[in-house]
Amino acid sequence: MSQQNTILIVDDDEINRAILEEIFSPDYAIAQAADGREGLAAIRAGEDSLCAVLLDVVMPELSGIQVLRELKESGLTARLPVFLITAEASDSVMREAYQLGVMDVISKPVLPFVVQRRVESVIELFQARRRLGEKVESQQADLLRQAQRIIRLSQGMVEALSTAIEFRSEESGGHVQRIRRITQHLLERTPLGEGLSQEEIDQIALASIMHDVGKIAVPDAILNKPGKLTPEEFEVMKTHTTQGAKLLDQIPQFREDSLYPYARDIALHHHERWDGRGYPEGLVGDEISIWAQIVSLADVYDALSCKRVYKDAFSREKVLEMICGGQCGTFNPRLLECFLAEEPALARLYQREE
Numbered sequence: 001m002s003q004q005n006t007i008l009i010v011d012d013d014e015i016n017r018a019i020l021e022e023i024f025s026p027d028y029a030i031a032q033a034a035d036g037r038e039g040l041a042a043i044r045a046g047e048d049s050l051c052a053v054l055l056d057v058v059m060p061e062l063s064g065i066q067v068l069r070e071l072k073e074s075g076l077t078a079r080l081p082v083f084l085i086t087a088e089a090s091d092s093v094m095r096e097a098y099q100l101g102v103m104d105v106i107s108k109p110v111l112p113f114v115v116q117r118r119v120e121s122v123i124e125l126f127q128a129r130r131r132l133g134e135k136v137e138s139q140q141a142d143l144l145r146q147a148q149r150i151i152r153l154s155q156g157m158v159e160a161l162s163t164a165i166e167f168r169s170e171e172s173g174g175h176v177q178r179i180r181r182i183t184q185h186l187l188e189r190t191p192l193g194e195g196l197s198q199e200e201i202d203q204i205a206l207a208s209i210m211h212d213v214g215k216i217a218v219p220d221a222i223l224n225k226p227g228k229l230t231p232e233e234f235e236v237m238k239t240h241t242t243q244g245a246k247l248l249d250q251i252p253q254f255r256e257d258s259l260y261p262y263a264r265d266i267a268l269h270h271h272e273r274w275d276g277r278g279y280p281e282g283l284v285g286d287e288i289s290i291w292a293q294i295v296s297l298a299d300v301y302d303a304l305s306c307k308r309v310y311k312d313a314f315s316r317e318k319v320l321e322m323i324c325g326g327q328c329g330t331f332n333p334r335l336l337e338c339f340l341a342e343e344p345a346l347a348r349l350y351q352r353e354e
Contacts, residue, residue: 036064051127052083210266244267249264266291
């Protein structure tokens, strides 16, 4: 806690200032001001060192009430205890003083033991409150650091699981990171992300890497088959969407995470199609969340652009032709428009990855 051990006495009467200094100087450093304007300047300049202000009412330049109004306006009366010590203690003065945040009104002539006790009690209260506030801030900072470590650990585990699944399907692991970057890019750089906060966009992008988490339940013989799948095998492959949602549902800690609804939705619905001919639920149009739509398109774009166990990579021109020509299913026209506008930038990111 910063050292705040100075009492500022603001009074145009030198004798009054001397009396108050005599009372408090054994225990506190004393600063003085001879009028309201000088006192206000001293308060603003020395706020960090002051523990209290003893303020007269009737003074030249600025009255004590005018000084209080200035302090109230700047919020200082909430952080610094101010006392009126005055012979002018009418009801109207006292009422306004308390409304402006003064801690106490002490009448002149002062009784030393009375004023000392009243002032010191409030100083002790403010200092105890300040210590408590700083302790709470310190604890909050510790909790924030711990939460950030937990978040980083959770993200690392999510990334490790998703990458492990990619390796199982004989991919390099770069697929999920490219999906994440494409998803983030389209949400941040196009109208597709309108209405989403940056935190939500970051979470959706992270959730996108779990889109194929359900492939963990697909047999290797089907997952890594070099040729075309039979209709029966394709039905098994399609279950990775529902299996992914079930897997995420069965992790109690993950269900409490704000990432969960995005990850589950994407895992379940990233093979739905705009025309309703996707799976597993046959959703149509905007029944499919925009993030699931984006991941669906990003997944197709990446799959066509990369070599897989069942095919070679297609050229960029062929990839765009297949996507726009409907050979990979039907996509939201607005999504396609945004994607095509950003595809040159996505291709550059993609080339860096390759």
